[in-house]
Amino acid sequence: xxxxxxxxxxEIHYWHSDFTLDFLCELPLASARGALPxxxxxxxxxxxxxxxxxxxxxxxxxxxxxxxxxxxxxxSVIVQPDLSGDAAPDFAMGVVRITSDSPQFLRWARHKDxxxxxxxxxxxxxxxxxxxxxxxxxxxxxxxxxxNTHPAPRYEDExxxxxxxxxxxxxxxxxxxxxxxxxxxxxxxxATVQIHDHPMLAPLRLGTRALRCHTQMMTPPRSxxxxxxxxxxxxx
Amino acid sequence: MTPAMLSAPTHEGIVTTLCEHLADVFGVPPxxxxxxxxxxxxxxxSLETVEAIAGASRALRIRVPMADLxxxxxxxxxxxxxxxxxEIARSAPPTERPDxxxxxxxxxxxxxxxxxxxxxxxxxxxxxDMFIGxxxxxxxxxxxxxxxxxxxxxxxxxxxxxxxxxxxxxxxxVQRPDGEAFELINLSCYNYLGYSxxxxxxxxxxxxxDTFGLGATSSPIASxxxxxxxxLEDELVDFFGLPDHGASLFSSGYAVNVGVxxxxxxxxxxxxxxxxxxxxxxxxxxxxxxxxxxFDHGDLAGLEAALAPIAGEGQRILVCIExxxxxxxxxxxxxxxxxxxxxxxxxxxxxxxHSMLLDGPGGRGVSAAQGVLADVDxxxxxxxxxxxxxxxxxVARRPIVRYVNWYARCRMFSCAMDPAVTxxxxxxxxxxxxxxxxxxxxxxxxxxxxxxxxxxxxxxxGQSTSWIIPVIFGAERLSIAVSDALQRKGLDxxxxxxxxxxxxxxRIRLFITSEHSRAELDRAVEIxxxxxxxxxxxxxxxxxx
Numbered sequence: 060x061x062x063x064x065x066x067x068x069x070e071i072h073y074w075h076s077d078f079t080l081d082f083l084c085e086l087p088l089a090s091a092r093g094a095l096p097x098x099x100x101x102x103x104x105x106x107x108x109x110x111x112x113x114x115x116x117x118x119x120x121x122x123x124x125x126x127x128x129x130x131x132x133x134x135s136v137i138v139q140p141d142l143s144g145d146a147a148p149d150f151a152m153g154v155v156r157i158t159s160d161s162p163q164f165l166r167w168a169r170h171k172d173x174x175x176x177x178x179x180x181x182x183x184x185x186x187x188x189x190x191x192x193x194x195x196x197x198x199x200x201x202x203x204x205x206x207n208t209h210p211a212p213r214y215e216d217e218x219x220x221x222x223x224x225x226x227x228x229x230x231x232x233x234x235x236x237x238x239x240x241x242x243x244x245x246x247x248x249x250a251t252v253q254i255h256d257h258p259m260l261a262p263l264r265l266g267t268r269a270l271r272c273h274t275q276m277m278t279p280p281r282s283x284x285x286x287x288x289x290x291x292x293x294x295x
Numbered sequence: 296m297t298p299a300m301l302s303a304p305t306h307e308g309i310v311t312t313l314c315e316h317l318a319d320v321f322g323v324p325p326x327x328x329x330x331x332x333x334x335x336x337x338x339x340x341s342l343e344t345v346e347a348i349a350g351a352s353r354a355l356r357i358r359v360p361m362a363d364l365x366x367x368x369x370x371x372x373x374x375x376x377x378x379x380x381x382e383i384a385r386s387a388p389p390t391e392r393p394d395x396x397x398x399x400x401x402x403x404x405x406x407x408x409x410x411x412x413x414x415x416x417x418x419x420x421x422x423x424d425m426f427i428g429x430x431x432x433x434x435x436x437x438x439x440x441x442x443x444x445x446x447x448x449x450x451x452x453x454x455x456x457x458x459x460x461x462x463x464x465x466x467x468x469v470q471r472p473d474g475e476a477f478e479l480i481n482l483s484c485y486n487y488l489g490y491s492x493x494x495x496x497x498x499x500x501x502x503x504x505d506t507f508g509l510g511a512t513s514s515p516i517a518s519x520x521x522x523x524x525x526x527l528e529d530e531l532v533d534f535f536g537l538p539d540h541g542a543s544l545f546s547s548g549y550a551v552n553v554g555v556x557x558x559x560x561x562x563x564x565x566x567x568x569x570x571x572x573x574x575x576x577x578x579x580x581x582x583x584x585x586x587x588x589x590f591d592h593g594d595l596a597g598l599e600a601a602l603a604p605i606a607g608e609g610q611r612i613l614v615c616i617e618x619x620x621x622x623x624x625x626x627x628x629x630x631x632x633x634x635x636x637x638x639x640x641x642x643x644x645x646x647x648x649h650s651m652l653l654d655g656p657g658g659r660g661v662s663a664a665q666g667v668l669a670d671v672d673x674x675x676x677x678x679x680x681x682x683x684x685x686x687x688x689x690v691a692r693r694p695i696v697r698y699v700n701w702y703a704r705c706r707m708f709s710c711a712m713d714p715a716v717t718x719x720x721x722x723x724x725x726x727x728x729x730x731x732x733x734x735x736x737x738x739x740x741x742x743x744x745x746x747x748x749x750x751x752x753x754x755x756x757g758q759s760t761s762w763i764i765p766v767i768f769g770a771e772r773l774s775i776a777v778s779d780a781l782q783r784k785g786l787d788x789x790x791x792x793x794x795x796x797x798x799x800x801x802r803i804r805l806f807i808t809s810e811h812s813r814a815e816l817d818r819a820v821e822i823x824x825x826x827x828x829x830x831x832x833x834x835x836x837x838x839x840x
Contacts, residue, residue, distance in 0.1 A: 105587070105589065108589075119394070
């Protein structure tokens with residue numbers, strides 16, 4: 060892990076992982092809207108349909124200098140970007156909840172990156188790299204599971220610029236982030252996402268509703284992914 | 296404070312220490328401090344609170360920047376923050392090291408992400424939609440999009456938006472926006488039966504121009520309905536052999552779906568769409584403010600599942616499908632869809648944009664071919680495909696047509712169809728009903744089967760069984776290279792990429808016509824296979840070096 064300053068003087072932290080799954084699922088627009096901070100609007104990909112991103116990331120040991128190897132599970136909504144600046148992001152996300160099997164990481168995410176964290180008991184973030192799958196669970200039960208359905212992934216070098224919107228400490232924040240690594244995205248049909256009625260996902264009010272997977276993205280089972288997170292910008 | 300806590304503070308221990316210091320300030324026992332309440336609500340001034348926190352931090356030997364404190368924090372949050380700063384300052388690196396096998400890759404990816412902070416990624420890392428598709432008109436996105444196109448043009452690879460310099464014949468001359476010109480085999484337009492340049496069609500259009508002038512100059516519901524429009528409506532009804540039906544003309548095929556669905560459906564009703572349905576269907580549904588439900592492309596069990604829970608609500612339900620789907624070139628399952636819809640009390644709209652005049656008895660479309668023409672509630676036609684003009688029509692029972700004429704806003708508030716084009720379309724319809732149409736349909740089916748047979752197994756054709764043949768190359772990032780290569784080798788063909796095609800299934804879309812010669816189709820196939828080999832999307836033996 061290393062820390063630098065952006066051209067605007069904000070701290071940038073680089074995070075290293077070696078496996079990521081990020082699946083987009085369709086959900087009713089109203090559910091997505093209800094889980095977001097005020098002023099952040101979901102992208103409506105079809106009439107009445109928004110997208111949530113469910114991701115599982117395996118972080119390497121040594122991030123921010125002291126964190127052990129850990130896993131993170133996140134739930135976000137794809138939202139309209141803020142285009143008032145010079146550059147247009149590739150996409151934007153409003154974070155609903157994140158959790159992890161590392162309490163230290165959750166402390167960092169909560170206070171440094173202004174993320175809405177979910178602190179479950181006995182959190183497990185498990186990866187089945189050979190199947191390009193994984194799942195998250197805690198003492199309350201399973202949260203969600205992801206599994207690739209494409210028989211022959213074709214990985215490409217990718218760099219995404221992503222605006223992340225969060226709400227924490229009584230304020231709204233924008234976190235400029237980037238993602239670089241090798242990835243494959245596809246929309247092959249099949250049973251690929253299982254979402255459970257779990258407190259972490261409660262803001263979405265999904266219950267036991269089955270969601271249709273929109274896009275599956277994955278990295279190779281073992282490859283380097285780097286994410287940069289700039290210091291959060293407080294929004295008016 | 297115990298020595299053990301000093302060496303390894305816990306969250307619980309820090310909360311206790313904070314309570315002790317605040318209790319001193321308050322003059323109350325530590326147990327009476329509410330650790331869940333925001334510190335601003337604890338009943339003392341902010342200065343005293345900050346002093347108490349500073350005292351606790353000193354006792355714990357943890358330094359916290361004052362900027363990190365926020366008014367909404369409670370003591371549990373604050374303890375968490377103090378613990379974070381302790382970990383940042385005191386924690387040792389983990390004993391486990393990152394996988395050394397990834398060292399080189401890690402350095403390369405880190406360099407790439409840092410480079411991306413200085414400049415936007417190269418243009419072939421982007422697609423039209425900016426990942427998901429934003430309709431915003433904010434300046435940042437517009438500038439970004441323009442830089443993307445400028446970069447491609449500067450490399451001489453921008454083959455999109457080429458100007459066609461003559462009629463859409465099988466061989467066509469085109470000029471790119473940068474001025475470079477080519478003569479190409481034309482598999483990029485849906486002039487399926489070649490009527491756009493047929494001499495009788497042109498003559499009929501000229502005659503209508505002479506008789507009715509350049510434009511209708513009024514809405515069809517006001518005074519814009521000309522005799523040539525009425526004639527086309529009557530001949531369409533006669534063509535389908537449905538005497539209790541009528542036809543309603545619109546200025547585009549897109550407008551038919553938008554206008555008809557928004558008129559026919561109301562807030563609270565249901566539009567149930569095949570996921571591959573055309574954007575105009577979705578926009579019509581959106582405009583109607585009906586609930587929109589989807590089923591997977593061609594999935595009849597999915598259709599059943601979508602209809603079952605809403606069938607008993609007493610609301611109008613409209614199922615929307617297509618005769619032939621424009622991205623995949625496969626046929627709609629019209630007969631089965633009609634049967635399922637009937638069981639659930641739903642109506643059916645079939646958009647036959649890419650199938651009318653091309654399939655079924657006498658060219659009456661896929662609904663007729665599957666024996667359910669009279670059972671389709673709303674039959675949507677587009678005149679820009681096999682009819683070779685522009686505009687569209689709804690064919691439905693007369694009461695529905697009369698209602699739509701008054702309530703489809705995009706019809707009422709638009710000018711009626713161009714008279715010359717209407718005259719040409721009328722002649723195209725007459726030809727398509729004649730032996731000329733039978734011969735052209737036969738050639739079209741033969742040509743399409745020939746191209747599919749030659750390409751099958753050598754490239755990915757998806758599910759195509761029609762005159763629309765996708766050649767799937769997969770990665771969106773190849774789109775610019777594929778379109779440029781095809782044009783430079785002599786082929787004019789469209790590219791579909793996300794969101795018009797599924798993610799990871801970007802494709803060349805070939806429109807076969809009745810007018811292509813065997814030699815032209817052979818050369819087109821060679822060009823596609825050459826491009827596939829060069830850009831890595833060939834299959835089977837073609838993929839071998």
